Amino acid sequence: MKAMFVAGLVVLQLGAAPAIGAAPPQEPSAPVASAREIVAGVKIPYQSFTLDNGLRVLVHTDRKAPVVAVSVWYNVGSKHEPKGESGFAHLFEHLMFGGSENADASFFEPMQQLGATNLNGTTSYDRTNYYETVPTGALEKTLYLESDRMGHLLGAITQAKLDNQRGVVQNEKRQRDNQPYGLVQYAQAAALFPADHPYGHPPIGSMADLDAASLDDVHGWFRQHYGPNNAVLVLAGDIDLATAKPLVERYFGPIKRGPDSSPIAVAFPTLPARKDETLQDRVATTRLYRTWVVPGLNDPDAVPLAIGASVLGGLASSRLDNVLVRDEKLAVSVSAGLQTFAQVSLFAVSAHVKPGVDPAVVARRLDAIIADLIAEGPTAGEVDRVAIQNAVDTIKSLESVGGKAGTLAEGLLYSNDPDHYAQDLDAYAAATPATVKAALGQWLSRPVYALTVTPGARPADREAQAVTKASKPASAVSQTQVPVVKRAPAPAVGEIADLTVPPVTRARLSNGIEVVYAQRRALPTTQVALSLDAGYAADPKAKRGTAALTTALLQEGTTTLSSLGIAERQETLGASITAGSSMDRTRITLSALTANLGPSLDLFADVALHPAFAPNEVDRGRTQMLARIAEEKTEPGTIAARYLAPALYGRDHPYGMPGTGDAQAVATMTRDDDLAEFHRAWFRPEKAKLFVVSDLPLATLQPLLEARFGTWNGTGPAGTKRFDIPTPAPRPRIVLVDRKDSPQSLITAAVVLAVKGTDDTLALESAAEVVGGSFLSRINMDLREEKGWSYGVWAELEQVRDRMTYTISAPVQADKTGAAIAALLADHQAFLTGKGVTAEELERTRSGMIRALPGAFETAGAVLGAMQENDRLGRPDDYYQQLPTRVRALDPERLDAAMRGTVDPARMTWVVVGDAASVQPQLESLALPVEVVAAP
The missing domain is CATH 3.30.830.10 (Metalloenzyme, LuxS/M16 peptidase-like)
Structure with missing residues (x-):
């Protein structure tokens, strides 16, 4: 191991580039852990049992947090689909979230109230899985709901639900296909597999097969594949076998066994020639x-x-x-x-x-x-x-217990x-x-x-481009009456434990750098984030993209190590160093095995404090950044962001340009005048804080941090940001970016608010959650779950330190672009003019926010992120401990007032990325000026 490490130390030629920062750190010690040593003792202990109906159950106990991961895996995926039924497994994944016979509402409705985290379902070639992590007191109700959709689903699947989810799935397909390189998966499948091979079509399926699916078809699919004997259930977390077994027997035991699943014969294809x-x-x-x-x-x-x-x-x-x-x-x-x-x-x-x-x-x-x-x-x-x-x-x-549950189930x-x-x-x-x-x-x-x-131009015959064809009803409507079996009501939610997060301690190094620390003993790992008051907002007006390029080059060579040496050293240590910026902060983060912490910290400090910015690496990094900018100009989301940011803030404002910046500016950046200068101005102790989550006590860590960062001093003038630059007056309009042959339009809209991220925004955040911040939000339920025009619609507050924005994002099928904008305006206007937060929405939001807290802080990474976010927004260290009391005090009037006094949809700027030939005529009735611009 030591010989391998030495071989990876590629030293830059002296004099190739002047050093940045202080003297390089001490020679790192050799790594102390091999792969075999690292995994020694890695074990997920479990107990198992099988119900009479064939359901196999695993139980793993992990008491570190009062949560339980529930993971149900069905032995059905796209490889089980016969000809003409491609996409059925994935379509049924969606239908399983639409409600069951004894809980006939969106599965997300009770799950949000229960405070579920890590909630989703996925479909692959081999399986369909459903998973959520819930507070321990919500486990019994969760098992009731999961068993109801396993054994009591068909009576709740109506033609209307099928038609709606068919449209949602087809829009998911359009959204994926609409991305650059989105057609590669189809080319690969067609070239590598025979047409009738089980792995010969992607799980998303074809538009034609989805259109042809009838109610009888999907009922038959469920009966064939979703029996308990074709499933695996794993419970992991604050649970044991003695508690789990009677609950599983009570709720899953009465479900009848389904047909046994026969193994799928899979031939192994080999191309006859290249x-x-x-x-x-x-x-x-x-x-x-x-x-x-x-x-x-x-x-x-x-x-x-x-x-x-x-x-x-x-x-x-x-x-x-x-x-x-x-x-x-x-x-x-x-x-x-x-x-x-x-x-x-x-x-x-x-x-x-x-x-x-x-x-x-x-x-x-x-x-x-x-x-x-x-x-x-x-x-x-x-x-x-x-x-x-x-x-x-x-x-x-x-x-995480969810990671353990998924690993055991797989x-x-x-x-x-x-x-x-x-x-x-x-x-x-x-x-x-x-x-x-x-x-x-x-x-x-x-x-x-x-x-x-x-x-070049995309092929014209791709099925996903047939966007004007509305999803049609199934050709054969089921005549079969599915008997609905009534069960006892769902059990009540038990006691939900209060949030417990490790206390935050603050200390200082000898040069004044503050250390913000929390201890987590679940894993023998240490995570450190060097957070700097820089970010994209620190870019000089004439050199947008400086922060992004500077951080991209940090791992491309120090004064003692080449980029290859840095890479090999990380891999040998089992460490991971990442560097990047958000709008307000620049961060360099280390994730290390505590056993290798000393040499990992040596490398971390070297990367952060002593970048070489060697000319050849600068040239390469600049080329990569320019390629990234060019890619952004082909992807709908980043196209929209590049138009929206300067329209909202103006090009002179620190928030007036996306992080990768301007291509012309990046092309002219130099090592000394731009990159090294940015590093000197912003990478300095008075702008830095160290955030640490570790299994080691602070008394052990502080000397290690002092040895690497305590003598660090800044040179030259420090960088400054100016937020007193006025933003342009709102100019409501639609900017239509003409992206030819797009099967989908991406609708975005935003407005700058008279509110800062450092203000108390809890009521506004909660109101925004109701309108657009969750799956159950009004705009998502309207455009996705009721109309079937989109795979997902959301709105959110961009919580930057200075003035925030309220932003809507809605990818919709192209022929519904105009109608979707009208619906979004109507949904917002209804909230602002009378249909405020209902008692049901308030209770769902409050319960979900409070009950989700234990699951939200299960990992060290989540704790580290929350510590940094609290600091960035000026919150107290115990912000999340105080949150339940503050959330319980919210009422509809406060939420209504916060939203109505802040967000005005009439002041929004809209950017639509889509095919102008089909989209522009749809916008004429919206009473907004339309500007058509060519795609960049």
Whole structure:
């Protein structure tokens, strides 16, 4: 291990670039934990039982928080769909949230009142799962609701619900397809699998099959696949077997067994020869893909293949990063990974070609690097670093009870072994260069599918572009009367424990830096955030994007380490360092194993305080930032943001431009006048705070932080921000950005408020939650759940330190753009002129906010984030402990007054990103001026 680390220390040539900051830190000590040592003792203890109806149940006890994760996995996914029924599994996932026979309302309604966190459902090729984490006192009611939709669903599925959710799913498909590179998944499926292969179509399905689904079809689908004998239930958290078993027997035991699910025969496809294809798309630059079908997760070669993919393009120190991005500068980004499924996997590689470079040159080098890895195999150091990263990632994923529940359920459903994760950990630790080389040689020597996506017009025959076709009712309406079985009423919610979060302690280093600390002992890890009063708002007016480029370059070389040396050092230590900015703050964050904390802190301080900004790295970083800006101008959400920010705040205001900034400014940034100067002005002790969450006591941590940051001093003048720049007067209008052939329109609208993020905004936040801040909000229930025009609509307060905005975002099918804007205006106007917060909405909001608190602070990362947010907005450290009392004091009148006195939809600026040919005529009746501009 030590030899491998030394090999990774690539020292920059002296004199290549002047040092930034103080002297470099002390020589770091060697790492002390190997992959095998890291995972030693990693175990999720559980007990199990099986009901007479075949439902398999696992129970894991974890008392660190008064919450229980409930995870139900059904053995049904898109691979079970016969021809003509693609998308059925995913459609049924949506229908399962629409209410059951004894709880005939949106599943989100009771869940929000119960304070559920981590609530969702997903569909893959292999399974459909539903999960939520609830306060312990809400577990019994949750089990009632989950059992009702398992055993008592069909009587609640009506033609109207089917038609609505069909529309929602089709808009989800349009939303995904509308993204740059959104058509790649279809090209890959068509090239790699026969049309009738179980893995031959994506889970989202086809528009035609979704249109054709009848009520009888979906009833039959449920009866065939959703029996208890085809499911796994996992309870993890503040629960034990003695408590869980009688509850599960009471609520799930009476459900009748369904048909037994037969295993799906899956042929393993191999292309007869290499297949090269080119696809045009609305993208900024060319991207290359290389894909093979390889074995599924239970195959002995799955782990060696995953390691090979990480060595190739998954690590920060990967082969593709080193050659294509760092050394030869042919690509701006690369990736490789194993997309693992139950019976097959995809070994997928991509390279984002640097603008101005011939894609054919990159393609040849990409193929040569892959071929070299196949022929020579990885080094021992590479394999070790992958194993360490996997071990650390696994441990972190198991910090939450939801992560444990999902891990156990996946192992039981896919491998008939809840401990399958432990087998994988052992396999990673035991892997050698020889085993990885053998797996790569066996599977990647087969013909590859090589796809090139180039900028251009999208194919005109894509089904997702048929946006003017409304979802039609099913051709055959069910004549079958489903008997509704009445059950006893749902149980009452039990006692909900109060929020318990670790107390926050503050201290100071000798140079005045404040340390904000909380102790969490659940994992032997330490997280540190160096938070600086900088952010995008600190950008000079003429050089928007300086903060983004500066932070992007922090890990691209220090005065003692190259970018490769930094990457290898992190991977060897099992540490993760990230750097980035929000509008108000710049943060460098360390996540480290406490056993390796000393050397991890050495690296963290070196990255934060001593960036080299070497000229070659500046050139590369600038090119990558320009490519990122170009990409933003092809994606609907970032297109809208680039028009909305300057329209709201004006270009001279600190909030007047998205974080990546202006391409012309980025292109002219220099090392000394811009990047090094920004670092000197804003990376200094008087602008810094250290936030720490660790299993170690503060008395142990403070000397470690003092040794790395206590002698840090600023030089030169400090940076300043000016928020006294007036914002332009509101000019209500619709800016229509003409993005040709868009199957969906993205509607955004916003207004600057006379309220700051540092004000007391609790009543306003709560009112905004009712109108647009949750799944059950008025605008989402209107446009998604009632009209079926969108996959999801929301509104939120952008809580910056200075004047905030209220922002609406509504991706809708293109032929409903005008009607959707009219509906959004009507929903807001109704609230502001009379239909204020109802008693039901208030109770749901209050109960949800209070009861969700224990689940919201289950992990160290959540605690660290809350500490920083409280500090940024000037809140007390015990803000969340005080919150229940303050929330209980809210009443409808306060919420109504907060919203009505602050948000005026008549002052909003609207930006619509869509196809002007079909959208513009829809906007003529809205009584708002329309400006049509070309997409950037």
